[in-house]
Amino acid sequence: MLMHFVIALMGVLMGIIFGSIPGMTATMAVAIFLPLTYAYDMTTSLFLLLGLYVGGISGGLVPAILINIPGTPSSICTTFEGHPMTQKGEGERALKVGITASFFGGVISLCCLWLFTPLLSDLAIKFTSVEEFLIILFALSIIAALSKGNMIKGIFAGFLGVLTALVGSFPDNNKERLVPDFLSGDLTSGFSLLPVLIGLFAISELLEMAEKGMPHTNVEKLAKSKDAVKFSFRDFKGQIANVFRSSLLGTFTGILPGVGGSAASILSYSTTKNLSKHPEKFGTGVPEGLIASESANNGLTGGALIPLLSLGIPGDSTTAVLMGAFMLQGIQVGPLFITQNPDIWKTVLLALLLCDFLMFFVMFFPIKYIAKIIYIKPARLYPVIVLMCVVGAYTCNNGIMFDVWTLLLFGLVGYLFNKFGLSVPCYLIGFILGGSLEKYFIDSLKGAGGSLSVFFSHPIGNVIWVLIIISIAYSIYDNHKQKAKQKAC
Amino acid sequence: MGGFPKIEVVYSTSHWLFPKIIIGILIILAAILLIQTIWNRKKEGKPIFCKKGFFVENYDKIKFYGTIILLILYVICLDLFGFLFTSMVFMLLFNLLYSASKERKSILTSVVISVVSSVLIWYVFGVLFNLSLPTGMIGI
Numbered sequence: 001m002l003m004h005f006v007i008a009l010m011g012v013l014m015g016i017i018f019g020s021i022p023g024m025t026a027t028m029a030v031a032i033f034l035p036l037t038y039a040y041d042m043t044t045s046l047f048l049l050l051g052l053y054v055g056g057i058s059g060g061l062v063p064a065i066l067i068n069i070p071g072t073p074s075s076i077c078t079t080f081e082g083h084p085m086t087q088k089g090e091g092e093r094a095l096k097v098g099i100t101a102s103f104f105g106g107v108i109s110l111c112c113l114w115l116f117t118p119l120l121s122d123l124a125i126k127f128t129s130v131e132e133f134l135i136i137l138f139a140l141s142i143i144a145a146l147s148k149g150n151m152i153k154g155i156f157a158g159f160l161g162v163l164t165a166l167v168g169s170f171p172d173n174n175k176e177r178l179v180p181d182f183l184s185g186d187l188t189s190g191f192s193l194l195p196v197l198i199g200l201f202a203i204s205e206l207l208e209m210a211e212k213g214m215p216h217t218n219v220e221k222l223a224k225s226k227d228a229v230k231f232s233f234r235d236f237k238g239q240i241a242n243v244f245r246s247s248l249l250g251t252f253t254g255i256l257p258g259v260g261g262s263a264a265s266i267l268s269y270s271t272t273k274n275l276s277k278h279p280e281k282f283g284t285g286v287p288e289g290l291i292a293s294e295s296a297n298n299g300l301t302g303g304a305l306i307p308l309l310s311l312g313i314p315g316d317s318t319t320a321v322l323m324g325a326f327m328l329q330g331i332q333v334g335p336l337f338i339t340q341n342p343d344i345w346k347t348v349l350l351a352l353l354l355c356d357f358l359m360f361f362v363m364f365f366p367i368k369y370i371a372k373i374i375y376i377k378p379a380r381l382y383p384v385i386v387l388m389c390v391v392g393a394y395t396c397n398n399g400i401m402f403d404v405w406t407l408l409l410f411g412l413v414g415y416l417f418n419k420f421g422l423s424v425p426c427y428l429i430g431f432i433l434g435g436s437l438e439k440y441f442i443d444s445l446k447g448a449g450g451s452l453s454v455f456f457s458h459p460i461g462n463v464i465w466v467l468i469i470i471s472i473a474y475s476i477y478d479n480h481k482q483k484a485k486q487k488a489c
Numbered sequence: 490m491g492g493f494p495k496i497e498v499v500y501s502t503s504h505w506l507f508p509k510i511i512i513g514i515l516i517i518l519a520a521i522l523l524i525q526t527i528w529n530r531k532k533e534g535k536p537i538f539c540k541k542g543f544f545v546e547n548y549d550k551i552k553f554y555g556t557i558i559l560l561i562l563y564v565i566c567l568d569l570f571g572f573l574f575t576s577m578v579f580m581l582l583f584n585l586l587y588s589a590s591k592e593r594k595s596i597l598t599s600v601v602i603s604v605v606s607s608v609l610i611w612y613v614f615g616v617l618f619n620l621s622l623p624t625g626m627i628g629i
Contacts, residue, residue, distance in 0.1 A: 039618035152525065156518045163511050170504030177504050203560075210556040213549030214587045380598070383583035384606045387576055390563070391614055391622065399621035404564050411560075419543060438507040445498050453493035 008047040008351060012358045015055020019062075020373040021381065022069045023209055026056025027318045031198045032385060034325055035392035042329045042344055047351045049325055053318055054106060054355040057261060057297055058363065061098040063374045065290075066091060071374075074261020074300065077269035077293035084285030092367065096231035097287045098294045099363045101243065105295030106356035108247035109254065109302025113309075114349055117338065120310035124335035129447065130454055133440035134464040136433045139257040139313045141468045143426045145475035150421070157422040161430020162437055167191060172442065186402040193324045195393040195406040196431060200424055201317065202389050203411025206382055208418065214379040235287050242272055242288060243295050250296030254303020254315045257429060261297040261316065268296035302352065309337050309348070313433065317425040320432055328396070555586045571625030572615070576607040 011033075018029035029052045037045035060075035065082030078098060085094035127135070140162075144154035167178045168190030179187045209215075236243070246268035253264040272292035273282045282289050304315030305322075312334035314320035326333050331341060338345045363370055393407040394400070417424050448454035456462065498506065544553075563579040580603030588595050615622045 035614070035620075036618075038620060152518055152521050156515065156522060159511055159515050159518065163508065163515060166508045166511065173500055173504055175501075175504040177508055207553070207556060210552040210587075211545060211548045213552050377588075379587035380584065380602060382587060383580045383602070386560070386563075386583060387580060387606055387610055390567070391610055394567075394623060395614065395620040399623070401564070401568055401623070404567070408560055408564065441507055442498060442503060445496055450495045450497045451493055452496060456493075 004044060004047045004351075005354070007044060008051040008354050009358055009362070011048040011051020012055040012355055012362055015052040015057075016059035016062075016359070016363065016370065017055075017373050017376070018052070019056040019059020020071045020370070021376060021378060022063055022071050023205060023378060024381075025072045025201070025205075025318075026053055026060075026074075027201045027321055028205060028385075029053075029056045030318055030321045030325075031194075031201050032388045032392060034194060034198075034321065034328075035388070035395055037325060038328070038395060042326075042331060043347050045325060045329065046344070046347050047354070049322055050348070050351045051355045051358065053322070054298070054301055054352070054359050055362075056318070057301055058099070058102045058106075058294075058359050059373075060297070061102065061294055062095065062371055065094045065098060066371060066374060072261065074265050074297035075293065076262050077265040078290060080269065080283055081285055081287070081289035081293070084283070085287075085290070088285055090229055090285070091371075093229055093231040093235070094285075094287070094290060095367050095371065096364060097235050097290050099360060099367070100233070100236065101246075101291040101294040102298040103356055103360040104243045105247040105250055105298030106301055106359070107353070108244065108295075109251040109299040110349065110352050110356065111302075112248070112251045113302035113305050113352070117306050117310045117345075120306065121335045121338050124311050126460065127335065128458065129440040129443040130458050130461050131464060133437065133444055134455070134461050134468070135311060136313065136437045136440070138464050138468050138471070139307075139433065140426075140430060141471045142256050143259075143423070143429060145471040145478070151472075151475040151479055153421060154423055154426050157417065157424075157426040158430040160422075161427040161432075162434035164191065164196075164427075165431045165434025166438060171439070190435075191406050191410075192393075192396055192403050193327060193432070194396040195403045196410045197321050197324055197428070198389045198392055199407040199410030199412075200414040200428055201321070202385060203407060204414030204418065204424070206386065207411060207415040209378060209382060214377075214382070216377050216379065236291070239288065239291055242291055246272060246292040246295040247299035250299025251303035251306075253296070254300040255306050257307060257313050257315055259316065260425060261300050264296040264300045265293045268292045298356075305348065305352075309333055309345070310335065312337075312436070314429060317428060320425070320428050323432060552586060552589075556583075559583060559586065567623040567625065569625055572622040573607060573611045575623075575625070576611070577603050580604075580607055 014033065015026060015029050018024045019026055030049055033048065033052055037048060040048075057072065057074055060070055060072035061078050061082065063069050063071040064075040064078040065086055068079050068083040070076045070079055082094045082098060085091065124135075140155065140158045143158055144151050163178070168187050169176045176184065176188065249268040249271060250261075250264040253259050253267060269289055269292045272288060273279050276282065276288060278286075300316065304319040307313045307315045308319045308323055312323075312332070314323050323333060331337075331344065389407060390404055393403045397403055413427075414424050417427060444454050445452075456465070496506070559579060559582055563575065566575045566579070569575075581599055584599035584602055585596070588599060590596075611622065614620045
C-alpha cells in the first residue's frame with residue numbers, strides 16, 4: 001500500500017512537470033512512462049499512470065497563469081483570466097484558485113465515472129457484433145463532427161488510422177495484406193501500439209520543437225504587491241454552481257471520443273461567461289473564468305475513462321494511451337471489464353481519488369517551488385525524452401529494433417499530420433479501434449450470410465444509426481455556422 | 490429485406506474485403522478534400538498551387554535536420570555498439586545540438602546530463618527491471 005502511495009506521488013509529480021512545460025502534454029507523459037509499467041502488475045501501474053494523467057492535466061495551469069502560455073492545450077482558457085491576475089500581482093492567488101478548482105473538477109468527475117460506467121457497461125453487454133461495429137463507427141463520426149473547421153479532414157484522419165491498423169495479417173485466415181514484401185517478417189502482426197503512440201505524441205513534438213529552435217521563454221520575476229488580494233477559500237463563495245456546471249461539462253466532453261481538454265476548457269469558459277452577471281469583466285482577471293476552465297479540464301479525466309472502461313473506446317488521446325497499458329497487461333477493456341475485473345475497477349477509482357488529493361497537496365502548499373518548473377529548459381529535457389522513447393519502443397516486445405524504427409516513422413507521421421491540419425487524436429483512435437472494426441464487420445456479415453441488411457435490423461443498432469446521423473448533421477450545421485461567422489468578420 | 494446488396498465473405502480472400510472498403514472510402518474523402526481546396530482557392534482568387542511555406546518562418550535548419558539525422562544514426566548505432574555507450578555519446582550530441590553554446594559551463598552540463606541520464610535509465614530498465622536493452626554486435 002505504501003508502495004502504491006509512493007508510486008502515485010511520483011506519477012503526480014512527473015505529470016505536473018510535464019504539464020507545466022509548454023510543448024509537453026499529459027499524453028506525452030503517460031506515453032513515455034508506460035515502459036516503466038512493464039515490470040509491474042496492473043494495480044501498481046494504474047497508480048503511476050493515473051497520477052501522470054491527473055498531474056499532467058493539472059500542471060498546465062502553472063505556465064498558463066504565470067507566463068500566459070498554456071502548458072497543455074487543456075489550459076487554454078486559464079490564460080484569459082489567470083495571466084491578468086498575475087499582472088495585478090495576484091499570481092499566487094490565481095494558482096491556488098486554479099488548483100482548488102482542478103481538485104473539485106477531478107473529484108466530481110470521479111463520482112460520474114463511478115456512477116455511469118456500470119450503467120453503460122450493462123447496456124453494452126447486450127451488444128452483438130452489429131452494435132459493436134456501429135458504436136465504433138459512431139465514435140469515429142463524433143470525432144469528425146467535433147474536429148473544428150473541417151469535418152472531412154477529421155473523418156479522413158480517422159479512417160487513415162483504421163487503414164494503418166489493418167496492416168499485417170488478418171486473424172481469420174492468417175493472410176497478410178498491405179505489407180510490402182521486404183517487411184514481411186517484421187509486420188506480420190502489424191505495427192505495435194506502443195511505438196506508434198510514443199512516436200505520434202513525443203517524437204513529433206520533438207521535431208516541432210527542433211524546427212522552432214528549442215525556444216525557452218524567459219520568465220520575469222513574479223511581481224508582488226503588498227495590497228494584492230490573497231487567496232482564501234471565500235473565493236469559491238457563490239461559485240458552487242459554477243464548479244459543478246463546469247466539472248460536469250468537462251466530464252461530458254470527456255465522454256465524447258476524440259474531444260480533448262481544450263474543448264472542455266473553451267466550452268465551460270464560454271458557458272460561464274454567458275451566464276455571468278458581469279460578462280464584461282471576463283478577460284480582466286476574474287476567478288470565475290479561471291474556476292470554469294480548470295474544473296472543466298480536470299473534469300475531463302473521469303469523463304474520458306467512462307467510454308474507455310465501459311465500451312472500450314478511449315475518450316481522449318491520453319486515455320487512448322492508457323488503453324495501450326491495459327492491452328499490454330492483457331486486460332480487455334469493454335463491457336465485460338467491470339464484471340471480469342472487479343478489483344482493477346476498484347483500483348481505478350481509488351487511484352484516481354488518491355491522485356486528485358496528492359495533486360492538490362503537492363501543488364497547493366509548495367506552489368512557490370512548483371512554479372519554478374517553468375524555468376526548466378526544454379533543450380536539456382528533450383534529449384532525455386528521446387532516450388526514454390527509444391527504450392520504451394525497444395522493450396515493448398522484448399527487444400525488437402523494428403519497433404524503434406516504427407517509433408521514428410510515426411514521429412514523422414505525427415509531425416506531418418500537424419503540418420497538414422489533420423487531427424492526430426482522430427488518427428490514433430482510428431488506429432486503436434481499426435482491428436475491432438474489421439472483426440465486427442466481418443462477423444456481422446458472416447452471421448447474416450453476407451446480407452448488408454443485418455446492419456439495419458437491430459433495434460439498438462438503429463438507435464446508434466440515428467446518433468450517427470445526428471452527429472454528422474450537427475457537424476455540417478456547425479461547419480456552415482463557422483463559415484458564416486468568418487464571412488461576417 | 491431484399492433490397493439490400495449482399496457481400497459474400499469468402500474465407501480465402503476475406504483478408505482483403507475490409508481494407509478494400511476502407512481504401513475506397515479514403516479515396517472518396519481525398520477527392521472531396523481536393524475539390525474543396527480547389528474550390529476555396531478559386532473563390533478567393535488565389536492560384537491553385539500557392540506556395541505556402543511548409544516550415545514555420547525562420548525555422549531552425551540546423552536543429553531540425555540535425556535532430557532527424559541524429560535520431561536515425563542513434564538507432565543504427567544502437568544495433569552496432571549496444572545501449573549504454575551509444576546512448577551516452579548521442580545524448581551528448583543532442584545536448585550540444587540543442588543548447589548550442591560554446592561556454593565551458595554549458596558543455597560541462599551537457600556531459601553530466603548525458604552520462605547521468607544514460608546510466609540511470611540503463612540501470613533502472615536493464616538491471617532493476619531486467620528488461621532487454623540493445624546489446625549491439627560488438628557488445629560494449
